[in-house]
Amino acid sequence: MSGRLQGKKALITGAAGGLGRAMAHMMAREGAMVALTDLDEAAVEALAKAVNDAHPGRALSFPHDVTDEARWAEVVGQAAEAMGGLSVLVNNAGIGAMARVEDQSLEEWRRVMAIDLDSVMLGCKHALPHLKASQPASIVNISSIAGLAAAPGLGAYNAAKAGVWLFTKAVALECAKDGVDVRANSVHPCFIRTPILDPFVAMAGGDETTAHQKLSRGIPLGRIGEPDDVAYAVVYLASDESRFVTGAELKIDGGLTAQ
Numbered sequence: 001m002s003g004r005l006q007g008k009k010a011l012i013t014g015a016a017g018g019l020g021r022a023m024a025h026m027m028a029r030e031g032a033m034v035a036l037t038d039l040d041e042a043a044v045e046a047l048a049k050a051v052n053d054a055h056p057g058r059a060l061s062f063p064h065d066v067t068d069e070a071r072w073a074e075v076v077g078q079a080a081e082a083m084g085g086l087s088v089l090v091n092n093a094g095i096g097a098m099a100r101v102e103d104q105s106l107e108e109w110r111r112v113m114a115i116d117l118d119s120v121m122l123g124c125k126h127a128l129p130h131l132k133a134s135q136p137a138s139i140v141n142i143s144s145i146a147g148l149a150a151a152p153g154l155g156a157y158n159a160a161k162a163g164v165w166l167f168t169k170a171v172a173l174e175c176a177k178d179g180v181d182v183r184a185n186s187v188h189p190c191f192i193r194t195p196i197l198d199p200f201v202a203m204a205g206g207d208e209t210t211a212h213q214k215l216s217r218g219i220p221l222g223r224i225g226e227p228d229d230v231a232y233a234v235v236y237l238a239s240d241e242s243r244f245v246t247g248a249e250l251k252i253d254g255g256l257t258a259q
């Protein structure tokens with residue numbers, strides 16, 4: 001099937017990274033217009049060019065720090081104006097973080113919360129007026145299996161991603177209660193082959209294959225994920241195929257959390 005996102009106008013944050021890049025290409029391939037935003041201006045511009053080379057006129061890019069509320073207001077306004085509306089928001093930007101609680105600095109804790117959690121609230125807050133004007137609309141917030149299950153040394157990331165999980169449900173219920181057709185769901189990947197796994201590769205002495213094999217060990221399907229595994233889920237949740245799905249969490253984890 002193709003054209004699953006025909007007519008959709010989507011904004012993807014952190015688009016220059018591993019998952020965002022896969023989403024950008026797949027969503028454009030399925031017919032969406034995509035406003036791609038990232039802290040890394042050069043990388044997101046290059047991505048928009050690559051998407052446009054394959055699907056002319058489908059992508060535009062914006063430099064965007066997702067922790068900056070004033071910038072959020074500008075970016076969603078400009079993206080909606082350029083695309084003729086905004087019907088999908090993918091809050092994807094995020095960083096990994098590892099620290100045992102006794103070594104956790106408050107500064108780093110706040111940085112993780114700002115990028116991984118506050119940004120999701122700011123995105124929903126500033127995109128909602130535009131999404132309401134482009135119903136049916138969909139918010140997809142990228143959490144993690146680390147938002148559903150904890151691990152030693154991941155306290156800040158666990159807390160931020162768990163916040164994204166429950167915050168998403170609150171947004172979904174507010175929209176439903178208001179009778180607006182804006183759905184909100186969260187996506188929970190486990191280990192996916194992107195630069196966010198670089199610290200694990202460094203711990204394995206720089207050997208990517210060994211690092212990925214180690215990460216695969218606990219996963220019932222026997223491998224880490226690929227960015228497209230997550231992008232497929234985002235396409236489904238962004239499309240009207242998921243029209244009766246809101247306040248849900250979709251795990252993309254090869255069975256990890258089923259154990």
Ligand SMILES: NC(=O)c1ccc[n+]([C@@H]2O[C@H](COP(=O)([O-])OP(=O)(O)OC[C@H]3O[C@@H](n4cnc5c(N)ncnc54)[C@H](O)[C@@H]3O)[C@@H](O)[C@H]2O)c1
Binds near residue numbers: 067094115145
């Ligand atoms: N890859 C995985 O294994 C995995 C697993 C679970 C969840 N996730 C989540 O998926 C999302 C995407 O991760 P990824 O694997 O593509 O990581 P990545 O490091 O490849 O990409 C993250 C992108 O976010 C951008 N970014 C960072 N800080 C930003 C800021 N303040 N403002 C705007 N952009 C900013 C970076 O420039 C980068 O392009 C993140 O929220 C991450 O927590 C990833």
